[in-house]
Amino acid sequence: MNRKILLHCCCAPDATHSINVLKEQNFNIVTYFYNPNIHPEEEYKKRYKEMEKVIKNMEVECVNNVNYDIDTWHKICDRFANEKEGGKRCELCFRLRLEETAKKAKEINIDFIATTLTISPHKDADIINKIGDEAAKKYSVNYLYTNFKKKDGFKKSIELSKKFNLYRQNYCGCIYSLNKK
Template structure:
């Protein structure tokens, strides 16, 4: 059975996917599933403020404990590094067109590094359950990293299950945030990107 390292952007986005991985396997496309040995990986160093980062990290750990799910937390907080990179390298004619592109790249690159060091066969991410994320860019970033690291990136579109996952998280009393994560995504408690 192949080993999957599933990047978890947060616990609520992982709830549906964890259950699906256990019950059916990794969703390759609408008709194909592959049984995998999976580990969840929390690496989200740009959540603002730090207290919110700790809240989301704890929610992830609580959920994994509850479900007896193998997991790793790469507990590195680097808001300054994120903000500097956005200021210097995001915008027209710069390295990244939009800040979310850099954000996906920065998070997934670290997950790929961990996957390489620990002999995983596949990387994927729970970001793809959210209808608020830019799926085309996630797919492109994942495929670029696949080439760089020689580890397969599997993009799975779980958007149709977003609300199911939110309900499952609420039923388990898992903490649910009101914004994506970085300082640019906070707007009086509304979801913004």
């Protein structure tokens, strides 16, 4: 089994500290930016560009994904448009992104997946890990349980974001979270 891991990155700031944690665990990291939830497209492009800075500064590999597939996200998540952040819409949103990550890992022969989503103080790591594990099983890869916010993880990601001069968004990503700002 290789020690490569496909790390689903929800945004550049969240990727920083998460990458350091996985490096400490001797993983060879390949980042994957798959976030069709992000609205509008300009914001998607902006967050994608910031990820490129992280990849360069932290010397990790990446799988390119420039497609902006918001229609898929709306088809799956719109029925819970009125849910609060952290509710059913978010669970579907996590599942879409983590299943795609697991599928990609299988396709490019990487044995492990993880996600930076667990660094957010607004997100429940247990729910994300459960969904991530189910997604990994579906594609016969391994899911690495994380809680990147532990040991001041979120604070460290803010410090690293400053160091790399990264843009930090002030809403989660989808149109519903943008409208609730």
